[in-house]
Amino acid sequence: MLSARRSKFVEQYILHHNGSKAARDAGYAVSGARVTAHRLLTDANVKAEIAAKSQDLAREYELNKAQVIKEIQAAIKLANNQLDPGAMIKGWVEVGKLMGHYLPEKVEIRASPNQDVIKAKLEALTDEQLMEIINGSSL
Template sequence: MSLTRKQLRFVEAYLLEPNGTQAAISAGYSPNSAAVEASRLLTNPKVAAELAERRRVLEIKAGITPERVLSELAKLGFSDIRQVVQWRANVTQLDEDDETGEPRLSVTNQVTISDSADLTDEAAAAILEVSQTKDGALKVKMHDKLGALVKIGQHLGMFKPHVPEAPGKKEAANLAAMNAEDGTDWERLLN
């Protein structure tokens, strides 16, 4: 038994944007019930099998694997703009001050953008945009480093919420007794 048209549209939409609710809406399910439908569809064995098969085909045809995606995120997350742009201050002596005889210095800033042929694959992958302003200045914009690092951390399970340990019965009783004592120490509260 094959999938219905709506289920197939859900699979296609989910592969483009892995947000179940949005995929269900794109497939034609009501926005009011899309979250429930998405949950139901994602646990449906036939839909799950179709998703897995299409992902497998993508991996084979395009070489898209979780490892490759993580590798590309790592290029962005661990990028260093110094591989693309170099800057420094140039200090030059103009002449000597007439009154003091001290040399007068001029400081200018110099920014150099690396030639694209000289960039490593990792540095090139980290560049989002290179543009030229109206006055001729070049501008380099890098991909979102923090966003890539967060995605890598999430993939690795690094960002689990901290849940403090609940005290045992004995510790809770001791804590309650200490808090009760704090509430009756009038002398300490008045000082």
């Protein structure tokens, strides 16, 4: 069970999917809204509540992602017929968002167990030696 303020955050987040705005609307401090939103959106209970409420909303309106995309595509065709490229682009951007094409790319960086040794060796090199490495020459 979420606190009243967390429940309000969930309700607001579902309305517009803007974490900072949802935090402010739920009564959290304006100055820390972005950090608060991040903390809440990574909380397992809050995430579960957002997922549950989103599913409830979809069932209530009998919507799923495929239906939304189909309707946006219909609007894109209408925009095409009306020669409105701006509306067409906006429509395709929305389709891209729904399909996950604009999600941040995750990059995993693994530290080498001997990275301190490598770092020390590189820092000891002269600029000329570093340029030789960059240009593909070996030392």
